[in-house]
Amino acid sequence: MSIRTLDERQLGLRRSQVVNSLVILLVAAGLMGIGVLMRSSTLAATQELVQDEAGIRAQIPVNWLVDTDDPRFVLQAQDPSAVPFKTTLRVAILPVGEGASPRNVVEFLILQRAALSAFRVLSIESITLNEQSALEMNYAYVEEEPNPFLSALPVVVQGRDVVVIRGQQAIVATFLEERSRFIANEFLFDNFLTTLEY
Amino acid sequence: MGWGCPWWRISSSRVLWLAEAGFFTRVLGYTCTVGVTSELLKYIAIRYTIFPSRIRTRLDGLAYSVAASVGYAAVLNLHLVFDPDPTVTADAQRIAINFISQVGFGLIMGFFLGELALHDRPALFLGAGLALGALANGLYIAFRAIAAGSGFSVSNLNGLILVVFFVLGVALAVNFLIRTFDARDAALQGERQMIS
Numbered sequence: 001m002s003i004r005t006l007d008e009r010q011l012g013l014r015r016s017q018v019v020n021s022l023v024i025l026l027v028a029a030g031l032m033g034i035g036v037l038m039r040s041s042t043l044a045a046t047q048e049l050v051q052d053e054a055g056i057r058a059q060i061p062v063n064w065l066v067d068t069d070d071p072r073f074v075l076q077a078q079d080p081s082a083v084p085f086k087t088t089l090r091v092a093i094l095p096v097g098e099g100a101s102p103r104n105v106v107e108f109l110i111l112q113r114a115a116l117s118a119f120r121v122l123s124i125e126s127i128t129l130n131e132q133s134a135l136e137m138n139y140a141y142v143e144e145e146p147n148p149f150l151s152a153l154p155v156v157v158q159g160r161d162v163v164v165i166r167g168q169q170a171i172v173a174t175f176l177e178e179r180s181r182f183i184a185n186e187f188l189f190d191n192f193l194t195t196l197e198y
Numbered sequence: 199m200g201w202g203c204p205w206w207r208i209s210s211s212r213v214l215w216l217a218e219a220g221f222f223t224r225v226l227g228y229t230c231t232v233g234v235t236s237e238l239l240k241y242i243a244i245r246y247t248i249f250p251s252r253i254r255t256r257l258d259g260l261a262y263s264v265a266a267s268v269g270y271a272a273v274l275n276l277h278l279v280f281d282p283d284p285t286v287t288a289d290a291q292r293i294a295i296n297f298i299s300q301v302g303f304g305l306i307m308g309f310f311l312g313e314l315a316l317h318d319r320p321a322l323f324l325g326a327g328l329a330l331g332a333l334a335n336g337l338y339i340a341f342r343a344i345a346a347g348s349g350f351s352v353s354n355l356n357g358l359i360l361v362v363f364f365v366l367g368v369a370l371a372v373n374f375l376i377r378t379f380d381a382r383d384a385a386l387q388g389e390r391q392m393i394s
Contacts, residue, residue: 017250020314020324027325028238031332035230038223042215063218081218 046195051075056091056171059195061188064089073174085143085155085178087185089192094170102135102163105170109137109161116141117154127162129193134164140179158182160189164198171198221340229329229336233303236274237331240266240304241311241324250315256376259312260305267304271297295361299338302365305372306331313379338364 013021046059049066051074060066060077065086067076072092079087094105106124113119122138139159145152156179164171173196175189216227243266253259275293278284310327313319338361345360 013250014318016318016321016323017314019321020319021245023321024238024241024324024328027322027328028234031230031234031329035227035234038227038230039215042219042223042227 046191049075049077051091054091054093055198056093057195057197058089058091058192060089060192082178082181084152085157085176087178087181087188088174088176089189090174090176091196091198092172092174094172096165096168096170098168100165100170102133102165102170105163105165105172106135106137106161109163109172113139113141113159117144118142122158129162129164130196132164134162137161137163162193166198217343221344224340224343225333225336227336228339229332232339233332233335234328236270236300236335237303237307237328240270240307240331241328243269244307244311249311253312253315256309256312256316256379259310259315260308260372260376263304263308263311264301267300268297270304271300274300291355291358295342295357298358298365299335299361302361302368303331303334303338305368306334309372309375334364334368 045062047062047064048057049060050057051068054074056074058075061079063080064077065080067078068074070076074091074093076088076090078089094108096105110121119141120139122140123136124138125136127134127136137160139161141157141159143155143157145154157176158179159177160175162173164173173189173193175186175192177185216224216231219227240263244262248262253262274296278289278292278296281289307327310324310330314324341364342357342360345356
């Protein structure tokens with residue numbers, strides 16, 4: 001390093017250079033802050049889904065595919081970009097007799113879901129949903145592509161049902177996700193349940 | 199409308215959040231994430247090593263910035279080099295695209311750093327340079343997605359052609375600015391000599 005360079009270094013930065021050095025950090029922090037806000041608002045953005053006939057209202061992520069025509073459920077929302085299994089949020093309403101408990105409904109669901117390939121119940125727990133006692137069932141099954149020409153590998157799907165009784169009806173909220181992404185995307189179902197009105 | 203869930207609870211598997219967004223959202227999104235990060239890193243590399251003592255002309259700023267950009271692009275390309283399943287042709291094109299684009303956008307920061315090293319400038323001068331460099335990054339990435347998917351085939355070659363034109367545009371703009379500022383300095387010096 002030459003003596004002249006050392007002399008120049010001793011001179012240090014001019015005032016405008018110091019000010020600019022500080023301001024650029026603020027500008028960078030501001031832009032990054034906008035980026036973080038954009039990301040969180042894009043990924044956490046929701047749309048309201050209303051099923052007046054069934055008296056169901058909930059928030060689902062934007063740009064998800066909504067199906068309200070299937071007689072098996074009241075509403076269903078699926079993430080179209082999820083691969084290999086479309087993340088699914090679903091609400092179904094089952095008629096129940098007087099005095100029926102969530103346990104009865106869960107047993108019915110187990111019988112119904114037994115038709116699924118390799119269906120296994122993982123756990124059944126009591127929870128509270130909107131200050132009402134409910135039952136949560138975790139299960140898994142194997143989803144197979146019905147078209148053999150696509151040669152797709154079977155997918156292990158993990159599901160969660162939350163059952164709550166409303167008068168003579170049982171509300172069944174369901175979350176289905178590919179096993180490896182279940183825990184990471186669990187919050188989608190938590191948010192869905194938080195916003196679910198019935 | 200949002201759920202109000204904390205942003206850190208957003209699934210890490212949904213990293214392609216901008217790919218499905220509209221054009222202007224992509225530009226702003228890439229500007230405020232990839233763009234600002236890359237330009238800030240290049241700035242830090244120059245600011246805390248040679249700035250301002252080694253910058254004696256405006257072209258020095260460009261030269262050091264290009265060197266910092268090459269270093270940044272080299273690190274950026276490491277994940278392509280160590281890809282466990284490399285595709286030689288596509289990776290070579292990606293590496294070339296990364297090098298050309300980073301060097302091109304680095305010229306913007308280099309100009310602003312060179313200018314600040316030589317003259318007193320307003321407080322927002324470097325910040326404007328950073329924002330401009332980041333915006334160039336954002337614009338290029340947003341246009342690249344359109345270019346790569348256009349034509350008869352989806353190809354990195356379209357991205358390569360785009361980046362060459364993009365960087366040429368940036369280089370011509372910076373060249374124009376340097377010539378203009380040099381001419382103004384020369385004129386000012388001439389005036390001072392005449393007065394003295």
